[in-house]
Amino acid sequence: MKKKRHEKLIEMIQNNVIETQEQMADMLRAEGFDVTQATVSRDIRELRLTKRSTPDGKHKYVIIQDDAGMNDKYTDVLKAGFVSMDSAQNILVIRTVSGMAMAVAAALDAMEFEEVVGCIAGDDTIMAAIRTNEDVQIVMNRLNDLLS
Template sequence: MKLERHSKIVELIGKHDITTQEELASYLNREGFHVTQATVSRDIRELRLMKVQTSDGKQKYAVFHPQNDFDDKYIRILHDSFLSMDMAQNILVIKTVSGMAMACAAALDNLRFPEVVGSIAGDDTVMCAIRSVDDTIVLMDKIRKLIAAG
């Protein structure tokens, strides 16, 4: 239930400018998640949400994407291991150089793409569960840009 609620929170803050814990709790309750303010507070902490400024000067919740020294390494791993990718609805299949799928999956996980629910890797194939078909298309574009820049 917690994983589903966390997934819904990320979806909601992506769709709406949610400014308070109470507002987030209200959205969750409308979606069928019966939560208290304490639960929402804990979820915000666990998801490492932060407040960012909107164009009109207000603040809203957003997923925190830390930029650190490791990002360049993860991008380099993607660049060096990537062969191709294709989608099947909301599943992204990435083909890698033999033996590099686990490193590629770890790089994807550590880059914290909000579209990715989870990934598994074999020897030369990574399969990522993506939140939606539209998110799969967005993620493929992001990966193409990262690989081109890497």
């Protein structure tokens, strides 16, 4: 069932402008799939979906393609969604544009910073677990370099 759902999700993304997880879930339900928001969120991460800007200023889900320029694409996602960041000991809290936290977290995970243990994303906030308190500053500096 998961494979069929993923195939349908890819087809829907290629043929429609899907801006939100809720819209994605509604479309899957209309196709006969019994999904929750958590299922859709997992599918987004497993399929490596991200949001891209459209010419009219909206954002839509797209499939990240593997190629040599992926770090540039991840940086583009960071730049498009990043608002601010702050730390609380070994936790890095990143604020994003509304609806972009999942895409920015996926980009951060894909960059494979050795200091980042993992990320949890909501709608506009990411909590990244960093190995040590000292590593937080290293990650923040690297992100600032990427964003400038």
